[in-house]
Amino acid sequence: MIRILLADDEHLIRGAMAALLSLEDDLEVVAQAATGAEALATARVVRPDVAVIDLQMPDLDGVSVAQSLAAELPSCSTMIVTSHGRPGHLKRALAAGVRGFLPKTVSSDVLATVVRTVHTGGRYVDPALAAEAISAGDSPLTPREADVLELALEGAPIDEIARRASLSPGTVRNYLSSAVGKTGASNRHEAARVARARGWI
Amino acid sequence: MIRILLADDEHLIRGAMAALLSLEDDLEVVAQAATGAEALATARVVRPDVAVIDLQMPDLDGVSVAQSLAAELPSCSTMIVTSHGRPGHLKRALAAGVRGFLPKTVSSDVLATVVRTVHTGGRYVDPALAAEAISAGDSPLTPREADVLELALEGAPIDEIARRASLSPGTVRNYLSSAVGKTGASNRHEAARVARARGWI
DNA sequence: CCGCCCTCATGACATCTGTCATGAGGAACT
DNA sequence: AGTTCCTCATGACAGATGTCATGAGGGCGG
Structure with a gap:
């Protein structure tokens, strides 16, 4: 049994x-x-x-x-x-x-x-x-890129993401820009959706 | 039976x-x-x-x-x-x-x-x-505002929303601006999330 | 018939975002 | 010791976005 x-x-x-x-x-x-x-x-x-x-x-x-x-x-x-x-x-x-x-x-x-x-x-x-x-393959995102993208999921503006990640807004934009490129999206919101769909975040 | x-x-x-x-x-x-x-x-x-x-x-x-x-x-x-x-x-x-x-x-x-x-x-x-x-109360969104906000859910850029809704980009921005105000959000992506959470779209 | 609201549009303006170049510091591997 | 990658940052620029004023046209209730 x-x-x-x-x-x-x-x-x-x-x-x-x-x-x-x-x-x-x-x-x-x-x-x-x-x-x-x-x-x-x-x-x-x-x-x-x-x-x-x-x-x-x-x-x-x-x-x-x-x-x-x-x-x-x-x-x-x-x-x-x-x-x-x-x-x-x-x-x-x-x-x-x-x-x-x-x-x-x-x-x-x-x-x-x-x-x-x-x-x-x-x-x-x-x-x-x-x-x-x-x-879906392995995630091409670096750990930090994934973190930042995750914070972007809810649609928060960059300044809030920066505060929540304890980063400068400029750095956040760099990570997001990189993530947008890697996901093939046209902005961070779409990138966040794509990354979630692929299990990357 | x-x-x-x-x-x-x-x-x-x-x-x-x-x-x-x-x-x-x-x-x-x-x-x-x-x-x-x-x-x-x-x-x-x-x-x-x-x-x-x-x-x-x-x-x-x-x-x-x-x-x-x-x-x-x-x-x-x-x-x-x-x-x-x-x-x-x-x-x-x-x-x-x-x-x-x-x-x-x-x-x-x-x-x-x-x-x-x-x-x-x-x-x-x-x-x-x-x-x-x-x-949650009744939706304060007009039907058209709700439509446009729904198209914004996936993170598409304004131009694509405009094409999909058969509207001019300027009009889309007006509707979204209005919806952002009504939801208390700080941008359309957050507004779309809020509206969905409240069952408005 | 006259407001009132919704729909759709345009133009102008300030701000937010995405992109790129550049560089310092640190960890990991060779 | 040198190379490579990640992390974090700044500055500059173009293009996307949010906001506001304004107006034409249509429907609906009083």
Whole structure:
């Protein structure tokens, strides 16, 4: 019997997934959590075999949870399910020791199969997401460029970005100009969108 | 027995919700769809009592589907479930004749209860979402301002917005300037974000 | 019929942004 | 020690953007 921890902030989805996994004879949902912190706390107590975690949760995101879990409970395999599969997330997740990565568009059979796969030490990444991640390529942005671009996401003017990054406005403009060139965009707002879509920030 | 049509592009969620609703004695999921168009086509054939529709789907969004359903199948009550509850969506949904509006954070009991409620002619809107919608207030934007601001969402330069809206660049700047004032933002990109957050576009 | 508002436009002006050249200081690698 | 890259900065310039004044035309309610 594979003992599963389920974490998802959407109660409806979580309950439904639990119902669905419980239909399988060899799977058992032993705990549920609605936030990242809750998931960690619960995992420490129940020590599940597999953790199925939603990528986006109110507090910690799924990758952070996975990272902590990998460190604290090496016997527990972590897999992530998500609605919005961005290439950057996949990379960060794999780096964090995640064994499975699935979009929520897969069928329940696949979910159950992957739970079994990661439990026996295997890995599984959704083929479509993997292809996207590969085609997106590595980020050409330097760390600082990425920082600044991230601050530009909300549409703030340069002066505010400069204050928040503790840089001079001129420097911010240089980084943004460089980032705009690398993304092929025509201004920083578009560049920020492109970079996010490719998982670079 | 209440006959239900379920539409959600996320296979996993849809299957799970179906499993969950089927646990109720008086509910029966008679059809499922993965896109808006599919939902409409299926509804015409199976004529369900209640349609449970996800707000965000690849092609038509949930509100458009609801609108068509209300016109074509008045006997079918429509309710919408969503991950991202923006006030604007709620307003549009109610205007389209939707009877129930729920975030996916609710429990399965609530879902089942609301299905029964809308089937008997009642209405149900999640209290938290309703409060948000009320506090967000009515949009101060004129229709044209909203159009232009929407085109600005992706960060396009003014000239492109002007082309896409078939306006002169000068006019676009006037509308945007006005919208920036009304949203209290410091540039059009921030204004677009604010307006979207408040459900104005 | 007369305001009032929305739509669309133009011109002028100040400011904000994007781009480029240039340079100092530091870390990493050879 | 030398090379290369990143970080951070300044100054200058062109072009994009935000703001304001102004006006023509149309629809709608009083």
